[in-house]
Amino acid sequence: MKVIFFNPTIKPFFKPMTGPLGLLSIASYLNSNGHDAQVFDRYYRKEKVSDYLDREKPDMIGVSVITNRFMIDALYISKLAKQRNITVIWGGPMATQIPEVILEDENVDYVSLGEGEITWLEIADAFDRNEPFSDICSLAYIENGQFVKTPERPFADLSQFPPLDWSLVDPTKYFQPYYGCNNMLYLYASKGCVGNCTFCYNAQFHHSKHRSRSYQQLADEISLLMDKYGMDGINFADDLMFCNSKQIEEFCNCLLDRDIHIVWGGNLRVGIVKDQAVFELMYKAGCRWLLIGVETGSKHIQSVISKRIPFELIERTFKMSSDAHIISIAPFMVGLPGETEDDLRDTVAVAKRLCSTICAFNYFTPIPGTVVYDKLVEEGKYTPPKDLKGYSKMFFAEHLIYNSSEVPNKDLKAIYRFFQFRALTFNDSFNVAGEKRMFKKIFVNAIKSITKHGFLNFIQSGFFGFLTLADTFLVFLHPKLRKKYGLYL
Numbered sequence: 366m367k368v369i370f371f372n373p374t375i376k377p378f379f380k381p382m383t384g385p386l387g388l389l390s391i392a393s394y395l396n397s398n399g400h401d402a403q404v405f406d407r408y409y410r411k412e413k414v415s416d417y418l419d420r421e422k423p424d425m426i427g428v429s430v431i432t433n434r435f436m437i438d439a440l441y442i443s444k445l446a447k448q449r450n451i452t453v454i455w456g457g458p459m460a461t462q463i464p465e466v467i468l469e470d471e472n473v474d475y476v477s478l479g480e481g482e483i484t485w486l487e488i489a490d491a492f493d494r495n496e497p498f499s500d501i502c503s504l505a506y507i508e509n510g511q512f513v514k515t516p517e518r519p520f521a522d523l524s525q526f527p528p529l530d531w532s533l534v535d536p537t538k539y540f541q542p543y544y545g546c547n548n549m550l551y552l553y554a555s556k557g558c559v560g561n562c563t564f565c566y567n568a569q570f571h572h573s574k575h576r577s578r579s580y581q582q583l584a585d586e587i588s589l590l591m592d593k594y595g596m597d598g599i600n601f602a603d604d605l606m607f608c609n610s611k612q613i614e615e616f617c618n619c620l621l622d623r624d625i626h627i628v629w630g631g632n633l634r635v636g637i638v639k640d641q642a643v644f645e646l647m648y649k650a651g652c653r654w655l656l657i658g659v660e661t662g663s664k665h666i667q668s669v670i671s672k673r674i675p676f677e678l679i680e681r682t683f684k685m686s687s688d689a690h691i692i693s694i695a696p697f698m699v700g701l702p703g704e705t706e707d708d709l710r711d712t713v714a715v716a717k718r719l720c721s722t723i724c725a726f727n728y729f730t731p732i733p734g735t736v737v738y739d740k741l742v743e744e745g746k747y748t749p750p751k752d753l754k755g756y757s758k759m760f761f762a763e764h765l766i767y768n769s770s771e772v773p774n775k776d777l778k779a780i781y782r783f784f785q786f787r788a789l790t791f792n793d794s795f796n797v798a799g800e801k802r803m804f805k806k807i808f809v810n811a812i813k814s815i816t817k818h819g820f821l822n823f824i825q826s827g828f829f830g831f832l833t834l835a836d837t838f839l840v841f842l843h844p845k846l847r848k849k850y851g852l853y854l
């Protein structure tokens with residue numbers, strides 16, 4: 366079977382952020398099983414989708430829908446495929462969360478639920494044998510006007526999948542400057558997370574299970590990307606890179622034993638690393654940054670989100686990371702259900718206490734299928750969009766589209782802006798990694814990007830960068846709120 370996997374684009378993300386890891390994994394697996402799979406990334410492929418479909422004449426297309434904002438382009442691509450009688454299958458986290466809504470659109474034939482590798486192989490084999498898809502697990506479709514969902518497929522053993530075939534795209538298009546590297550690429554080392562946070566897709570999508578890839582195979586992939594393409598840094602896209610320190614030791618020793626010298630970082634949970642020595646080993650093996658979710662400084666909100674971690678342990682973890690010269694980035698959320706002024710004051714205090722940290726604040730947005738979302742809908746406090754068009758217009762996390770807290774929007778915005786301002790100006794994280802200050806770094810990277818992504822991209826990104834910056838400085842318009850929450854440097 367011949368299939369083209371499309372990675373839709375979202376504006377205003379003008380330059381490629383990451384390679385389409387999920388699609389590369391599915392396509393590599395299909396090709397290693399004798400099918401013909403290609404990946405078309407709308408971020409950087411300039412060719413018209415209609416011309417490409419007419420030339421390649423695929424039997425089917427697969428479209429990745431990670432969040433709602435990818436849907437506008439996903440629908441555009443699907444419509445062009447349907448006009449040519451090509452079967453259209455959507456997949457990815459958001460597609461898995463709202464298949465009923467998606468299948469109301471006549472341009473989508475099937476939704477592949479959960480991880481896509483084995484489902485797609487079965488689809489491709491069934492297609493070649495001219496068999497129906499009804500026996501294939503983890504598929505949703507409409508039959509005789511009724512929504513059908515086939516039984517859920519068990520999780521795959523990740524070591525059965527081949528290494529990602531990066532020749533399906535141009536990996537250099539995704540290189541970007543990051544801490545201590547110029548050609549950083551996103552890769553993945555595992556899937557899922559052991560956590561059960563009530564706002565996160567993980568419990569539904571990965572059933573709170575963590576599965577690692579084979580580190581030897583991953584090391585092969587890393588060596589190839591370094592030698593052939595010049596990759597010099599890796600940001601691991603995993604929800605949780607390691608679920609215990611044994612895995613960390615195994616991974617670090619694998620890199621050290623094979624003399625792979627590269628800087629890297631990824632997501633970690635508080636409590637996984639308890640010894641300074643493990644952070645030191647990570648640094649020795651190239652780890653330079655870690656994203657360690659904190660979300661809130663309030664015990665009350667910790668119980669709302671089911672992420673009960675002692676605050677002393679949080680502070681100790683960030684301190685150990687800083688002592689090992691690893692930058693730690695602490696994501697927080699504001700606007701959570703029932704969040705009060707006191708909760709927010711606690712959050713601000715904890716965020717300000719963390720060592721050498723960039724605190725990245727986001728606005729809480731309910732994700733379909735999560736515990737918090739279901740509760741809000743049940744209590745009539747959140748009305749989901751009516752249809753696909755409604756979903757595709759929603760902004761996630763970076764804009765305050767919904768506030769389920771007890772405080773007004775302007776309070777949440779002031780806190781968000783303050784920490785953005787703090788990250789841009791007065792933090793010493795960059796000294797930890799021997800980096801330039803944030804402003805200088807952004808400026809240098811912007812100039813460098815002209816040669817890589819063109820002048821138009823520079824202007825567009827500059828414009829959105831300016832809007833963000835202008836929004837950040839609005840924090841000075843809230844003197845009363847700064848006093849109320851202690852928003853001082």
Ligand code: B12
Binds near residue numbers: 372383388427435
């Ligand atoms: C890289 C990334 C991005 C990239 C997009 C890259 C891309 N187009 O490929 C960028 C930076 C653009 C991005 C943006 C955002 N992201 Co994002 N992102 C990720 C991240 C870190 C990695 C994705 C990845 O490569 N995973 C590894 C691969 C192997 O897994 P996968 O992509 O899920 O693919 C598998 C399955 O999903 C399935 N599948 C996927 N696609 C398809 C397609 C078909 C046809 C089929 C059959 C199957 C299938 O099979 C694949 C192989 O098993 C994930 C977290 C994560 N660990 O997955 C978050 C994640 C997907 N993002 C998320 C969010 C919330 C966002 C933002 C809203 C964040 C923000 N604050 O702005 C924005 C969206 C922009 C917007 N305004 O809407 C959430 C999704 C929430 C949800 N729907 O449940 C995630 C899960 C993070 C999280 N833990 O909450 N993101």
Ligand code: SF4
Binds near residue numbers: 558561568604
């Ligand atoms: S720790 Fe992070 S990835 Fe894991 S369930 Fe919680 S929010 Fe999701």
